[in-house]
Amino acid sequence: MTVAYPRKFKNSLGAREILRQVVSDREIHLITLNRYRYSEQRSCKDLTSVIEALDGRCPELLKDLSHHVSDEARHAMWLTDLLVELGAAVGKPPGISYVDKFEELLDTQAKNVEKNLDDVLISTIAAINVTEKRGCEYFSAHIYALKQAPQTPENVKIRETIERIFPEEAGHVRWGNRWLAQIADKSPSHRQQVEQAKRKYAAIEQAAFESGMDITLGAELRRVEKLLDVAKTMPLWERPQYLMEHLPQALVAPELQMSRVNIAQRAWNRDPKAFMERFVPMFLNLNTNSAKANKKPN
Ligand SMILES: [Fe+2]
Ligand SMILES: [Fe+2]
Numbered sequence: 001m002t003v004a005y006p007r008k009f010k011n012s013l014g015a016r017e018i019l020r021q022v023v024s025d026r027e028i029h030l031i032t033l034n035r036y037r038y039s040e041q042r043s044c045k046d047l048t049s050v051i052e053a054l055d056g057r058c059p060e061l062l063k064d065l066s067h068h069v070s071d072e073a074r075h076a077m078w079l080t081d082l083l084v085e086l087g088a089a090v091g092k093p094p095g096i097s098y099v100d101k102f103e104e105l106l107d108t109q110a111k112n113v114e115k116n117l118d119d120v121l122i123s124t125i126a127a128i129n130v131t132e133k134r135g136c137e138y139f140s141a142h143i144y145a146l147k148q149a150p151q152t153p154e155n156v157k158i159r160e161t162i163e164r165i166f167p168e169e170a171g172h173v174r175w176g177n178r179w180l181a182q183i184a185d186k187s188p189s190h191r192q193q194v195e196q197a198k199r200k201y202a203a204i205e206q207a208a209f210e211s212g213m214d215i216t217l218g219a220e221l222r223r224v225e226k227l228l229d230v231a232k233t234m235p236l237w238e239r240p241q242y243l244m245e246h247l248p249q250a251l252v253a254p255e256l257q258m259s260r261v262n263i264a265q266r267a268w269n270r271d272p273k274a275f276m277e278r279f280v281p282m283f284l285n286l287n288t289n290s291a292k293a294n295k296k297p298n
Pocket of ligand 2: 072132135168169172
């Protein structure tokens with residue numbers, strides 16, 4: 001069976017490298033923890049929507065999902081307690097939200113739960129599964145980074161909180177794998193559907209993840225490439241509608257512009273000299289490089 005693991009960002013920055021830098025800067029560290037808090041809290045709402053949509057069908061799954069909501073609520077509670085104790089912000093995190101981006105990229109074709117229960121189960125569980133895998137990858141890298149970092153009381157507290165959450169997230173990944181394997185065992189066509197859903201949601205998740213990190217110039221074009229990657233995992237007849245729905249957002253991307261402004265302001269406020277020396281050239285170089293790349297003959 002396909003095992004779709006999250007890929008590295010632009011095949012270069014791994015989770016461990018990113019987290020090493022995050023942990024070394026208190027402001028970014030606290031923003032990252034608040035992003036985790038936000039995602040955990042939001043997943044309670046999303047899982048509850050799935051429970052409501054199922055409306056009593058598949059009681060075994062409903063039971064599991066209600067336990068899942070309780071786990072995610074506990075994670076959000078632990079992270080909120082931690083952030084409040086550290087005096088950090090607990091509002092909506094700045095910049096592009098991974099969760100919002102993921103939802104925006106989901107295939108919005110309404111599926112009739114009554115007629116296509118298996119369809120709905122497969123896509124729902126595959127979508128949950130791929131985001132849980134990303135969570136595990138980041139939590140494990142975060143714990144690793146905190147073990148290498150100075151053992152301040154604050155860092156120790158943060159590590160202990162993430163160490164409590166991580167095994168439960170790994171349990172959620174195993175839970176999703178079990179359900180998908182059970183559905184795939186029903187028939188060859190179920191197996192095919194499960195494999196296709198895994199590829200599709202892995203591509204959607206990758207696109208959502210990268211758009212949250214990719215704020216450099218040229219990001220809009222790379223987002224279109226990602227949309228094409230997602231479309232390629234779908235049957236031919238579903239592709240045009242998906243692209244028509246999502247292309248305008250990828251190209252205009254107002255939240256991308258806001259993120260750029262937000263990050264530029266943050267960098268400027270912290271260190272104007274470094275901003276001019278490092279931040280500005282970083283954008284300009286990327287722009288020149290992508291212009292050069294675009295000029296290359298095929
Ligand atoms: Fe969680
Ligand atoms: Fe989870």
